[in-house]
Amino acid sequence: MTLVDLTRLVESGMPTYPGDPPVSVESHAEFDTDGYRVSRLELGTHAGTHVDAPAHTEPDGRTLDAYSVADLRFTAQIVDCRDVGAGGLVTPDSIPNELADSTDFLVFQTGWEAEWGTERMTDHPALAPETGQWCADRGISVGIDALSPDLTGGDGVPVHHVLLGSRQLIVENLCGLDALPESRAFDLFVMPLRVDADGAPARVVAEV
Template sequence: MIIKLSYNLSEQTPFYEGLAKPKLVPIFHFSKGDKWNSFYFTTSNHAGTHVDAPNHFCPKGRPITDYGIDELIFAKPAILELPLGEAELITPDHLSGIHKLSRDSDALVIKSGFGQYRGLAPKTYVDDGPGFSCAAAEYLLRELPQLRVLAVDFISITSAAYVEQGCEAHRVFLGCSGQTRRAILLVEDLFAPEDLVELKKLYVIPIFFDGLDSAACTVFGEL
């Protein structure tokens, strides 16, 4: 069975105040008497479910369009239940549960439960989300040596309450740090339903638009 683990983009997609939300503009439309529908749509490449590639933070890092399809399929995904509250900073202590996971895991889905706020309280979801500390990022890469993608059910690896910590965590994960040159991908704003407990495979399918550092993506899971 295949399930979708990403949100549809829409004009209601939660996003940061002051930045333009996704916008849909009809060029031709049946309602105007046209014989077909056609639209312009505009969006930040970091709105909605999206995948961060190294070039998001690393000037010489790979953009998402440089990745082959085989690099976006993950055969050994793991799921970590990690309940998180508003503006909670993830530290290594939060991640003790990863010792129960296989060290061969190539994908990690973090189920924090914070996704409930996406529909119930979008402002809280955007402004008060949890995020990673730099130390937690380094710890995760060290403990899961085969990891190639981290997917989280909150809006960003960076909590708005801890921007500097979040930026450093991004740099560690994306291979910009002087301490680690290993780069993984980051899927943010993932849909992780409550009953998701196991995955056989994970697929991350981005929009391949040349020039983008990162891109909106559709994520599928094989149960």
């Protein structure tokens, strides 16, 4: 078995969703002056590779601390939708029917991890609302290699509402998806900060 890290590095000035707080990683204490090292982090709960909890979009939604460790381990498969293109929508027919029988997490590979930090980053493909509903109906959480499973700057966040409203989780800004197997399931570990909040940065690791 091999562990594959699917996580963006948290660093000062990293790209963020439009309007979200900027990210800063600064020194608070140094060896030369203090004899030890401490850093100060400033970032939003949806910085970098992160998990959206239901409380992100649902007024009565659960926060991340309501999920046990067992809730954060998934049997996952990848859905290759790199042919959709900028601003396009991934429809349910992109998902092989047999995936619903063997997985509880789908990773949508749009190819947009290559646009991280570019002017095209916000032009990513997204899931059609009916695709989000397909996943929610089957108790499947969702990950994507883009800013959001909804269109950035689009008309609302219907995919967020249907998934988070059914207590599923959403993981955004995944990377390194080329290392995942194309036609078989793998274990996925999604470990966000344990915090009573609407979301949090996470270390996301696949065992393949």
